[in-house]
Amino acid sequence: MKIILTQPVTGLGEAGDVVDVKDGYARNYLLPRKVATAWTKGGQKQVDSIKAARDKRAVRSAEDAAAAKARLEGAEITVAARAGSGGRLFGAVTPAEIAEAIAASGGPSVDKRRIEVRTPIRNVGDHAVHVRLHEDLAADVTVSVVASA
Known part of the structure; x- marks a missing residue:
């Protein structure tokens, strides 16, 4: 079709x-x-x-994407999520939460559909995330997940 x-x-x-x-x-x-x-x-x-x-x-x-890539790769993105003992999260960090964290850290506004999480983020720590900014341009970003109080 x-x-x-x-x-x-x-x-x-x-x-x-x-x-x-x-x-x-x-x-x-x-x-x-x-x-x-x-x-x-x-x-x-x-x-x-x-x-x-x-x-x-x-x-x-x-x-704009080239400028956004430079800003993203230099930014520190932190997501706070509820976690149990041992650093295991209750649920997972979603692309929508990552997009909000990018905007909160002063980065460019990124659509959640452009964020690719290769493996589900279910633990506290640093995780690699791929953000497609343009057809030919993407940024690899490190997201730090911390336990919230």
């Missing part, structure tokens, strides 16, 4: 891309979450407008 992505999807494409996916993936996941729309001939106008807006932002955002 051909669909038009309206938001970036990891491993599939960026907003405005026309991609072919299996019918069930489109019908059960992408379309109900409003991440994509079905492709039609009239939908091509929508694709053109999304791509034009993306191209206009691309140059400006590439420069």
Whole structure:
């Protein structure tokens, strides 16, 4: 099934891309979450407008992403979470909590969907997190998780 992505999807494409996916993936996941729309001939106008807006932002955002990468990699990001004895957390640290901690530390505002946590953060300590800032640019950030009172 051909669909038009309206938001970036990891491993599939960026907003405005026309991609072919299996019918069930489109019908059960992408379309109900409003991440994509079905492709039609009239939908091509929508694709053109999304791509034009993306191209206009691309140059400006590439420069902003380079500056944001420099600020992120030099920042100390600390997340406070409830922990039991032995440093094991009650639950896990989510990308939304990491995004809030980045903003609180004076870093750039980062969308939680752009933060990739390779393994769930369930212990107190330092953890590596990958933040996609632009199509070609990403920052590796160290997040310190501390036990809250």
